[in-house]
Amino acid sequence: MAPIIKFLWAVLLLLLFGKGTSTCSTDKVTLTQGATGNLYLRKPEYNVTIHNGCTDCAVVDLSLLCPGFKTVEPIDPSVLQPSGDYCIVSRGRQIDAGVTFNFIYAWDSQYPFKIAHLGFKCAASPRLKGKGVARP
Numbered sequence: 498m499a500p501i502i503k504f505l506w507a508v509l510l511l512l513l514f515g516k517g518t519s520t521c522s523t524d525k526v527t528l529t530q531g532a533t534g535n536l537y538l539r540k541p542e543y544n545v546t547i548h549n550g551c552t553d554c555a556v557v558d559l560s561l562l563c564p565g566f567k568t569v570e571p572i573d574p575s576v577l578q579p580s581g582d583y584c585i586v587s588r589g590r591q592i593d594a595g596v597t598f599n600f601i602y603a604w605d606s607q608y609p610f611k612i613a614h615l616g617f618k619c620a621a622s623p624r625l626k627g628k629g630v631a632r633p
């Protein structure tokens with residue numbers, strides 16, 4: 498193999514497996530909530546919004562810390578599934594980059610949800626993927 502080809506291979510591998518691989522950090526995934534202003538069975542409704550602020554990574558296996566969480570307004574288990582002290586979001590399915598996921602509950606007071614666990618599924622190499630391609 499010509500030295501130049503070897504060199505290009507090294508660069509390519511570095512891009513694929515080195516620092517070229519996209520990453521995201523947990524602080525880019527935010528959970529906010531607020532009262533909707535509506536009542537459900539005479540209890541105030543709250544809207545929880547989880548936003549994936551990553552640019553190249555989907556969030557997977559997301560769960561919230563939610564011991565003692567109660568709601569009079571039923572939540573579809575495919576949206577939020579209580580399991581011990583945790584609530585599994587969207588059955589752990591991926592939430593794409595830039596996407597917002599939300600659910601609504603109703604109780605006497607706002608429940609302090611916290612993100613317990615999440616994983617990232619990132620694009621292999623945004624630099625290569627992005628080459629010569631117009632990206633939004």
Ligand SMILES: *[C@@H]1O[C@H](CO)[C@@H](O)[C@H](O)[C@H]1NC(C)=O
Nearest residue numbers: 533544545546597598599601
């Ligand atoms: C809940 O929040 C989402 C996203 O922030 C919003 O699109 C939706 O309209 C809200 N729903 C209610 C009932 O407030």
